[in-house]
Amino acid sequence: MSDPLSKLQFSEGKGENGNNFIKFTAGQSIKVRVYTINPTIHINAYGKEQISFAVWSYDEDKAMILSKGPSIARQISQLHQDEDFGADITKTDIKISATGEGMDREYSVNALPKSMDITANQLEALEELDKNLSKIFKGSVRAEEYNNGIKPQVFADAEEVTQDTLADIPF
Numbered sequence: 001m002s003d004p005l006s007k008l009q010f011s012e013g014k015g016e017n018g019n020n021f022i023k024f025t026a027g028q029s030i031k032v033r034v035y036t037i038n039p040t041i042h043i044n045a046y047g048k049e050q051i052s053f054a055v056w057s058y059d060e061d062k063a064m065i066l067s068k069g070p071s072i073a074r075q076i077s078q079l080h081q082d083e084d085f086g087a088d089i090t091k092t093d094i095k096i097s098a099t100g101e102g103m104d105r106e107y108s109v110n111a112l113p114k115s116m117d118i119t120a121n122q123l124e125a126l127e128e129l130d131k132n133l134s135k136i137f138k139g140s141v142r143a144e145e146y147n148n149g150i151k152p153q154v155f156a157d158a159e160e161v162t163q164d165t166l167a168d169i170p171f
Contacts, residue, residue: 020062020064020065021064021065021066021067022055022057022064022066022096024096024098024107025098026099026101027098027099028097028098029095029096029097030057030095030096031057031058031059031093031095032055032057032058032064032066032093032094032096033055033056033058033092033094033115033116034053034054034066034076034080034089034090034092034094035053035054035055035056035063035123035126035127035129035130036052036053036054036055036130036133037080037089038142038143038144039051039052039053039073039133039142039143040052040134040136040140040141040142040143041140041141041142041143041152042138042139042141042152043139043154047154048069049069049070049152050067050068050069050137051067051068051069051072051073051143052065052066052067052133052136052137052140053065053066053067053073053076053133054066054126054129054133055126056118056125056126058116062125063122063125063126063128063129064129065129065133065136066096067137068107071106071107072096072107072109075107075108075109076089076094079092079094079109079111082111085111091115092111092115093111093112093114093115093116094110094111094112095109095110096109096110097110138153139152139153139154140152
């Protein structure tokens with residue numbers, strides 16, 4: 001496999017807000033379909049790298065942003081490269097579970113045995129969101145750039161992504 005997600009080298013850092021971001025609660029799982037295979041990498045307000053994907057949330061029934069540290073992205077990348085799942089994460093529904101709180105939070109990512117079909121409307125919303133990930137996160141780079149040694153920019157006055165910021169992007 002030669003796409004950016006397959007080649008992404010993850011930092012060891014540990015890991016946004018608004019209604020368009022996936023949120024996790026300990027003891028609960030979410031079901032999503034990852035669309036992005038060239039995710040964005042940005043520096044969050046705590047100075048840690050975050051990897052962001054456009055995903056279809058089956059729980060919310062809309063395109064959303066999955067933006068977390070390397071632990072989830074690493075597991076997504078492993079599934080993406082696994083021949084048992086077709087070596088294409090965009091064709092596999094996954095379940096992400098969170099356990100623990102705060103610094104003790106851990107995530108597990110599991111491929112589901114049956115994947116639902118993505119409709120043309122869902123695909124259109126995912127494409128639009130994926131196209132705009134670099135605009136949503138100031139100073140971000142795509143995995144393809146990151147893999148070539150380009151690192152995300154850090155802004156001292158970095159603004160937190162808010163619902164108002166997301167309202168400017170048509171998805």
